[in-house]
Amino acid sequence: MTDEQDLIGEPLEEVPQRDPGEDCNARKSSGGTFRGYCGATAGKGTDHVGEGRCSHHGGSSDGAPEDNTNAVTHGAYADCNSYY
Helix, strand or coil: CCCHHHHCCCEHHHCCCCCCCCECCCEEEECCEEEEECCCECCCCCCCCCCCCCHHHCCCCCCCCCCCCCCCCCCCCCCHHHHC
């Protein structure tokens, strides 16, 4: 197996993907070039900590609770001219 340091700077599509283990192991990139594998704990920021990708690299949770009102529309920034 190739050392991670040898792959840094290579085009992202030429770098092998890794399955999550104890770490997320997602490929990190900048401008299409490989910058390293994610070292965050597997499942960090999700409801499945210890398994799968972290929340920044595709790991997801079940979503917001049913009674969450964070996205309720309040009209505070509505266009005043639309009411006349």
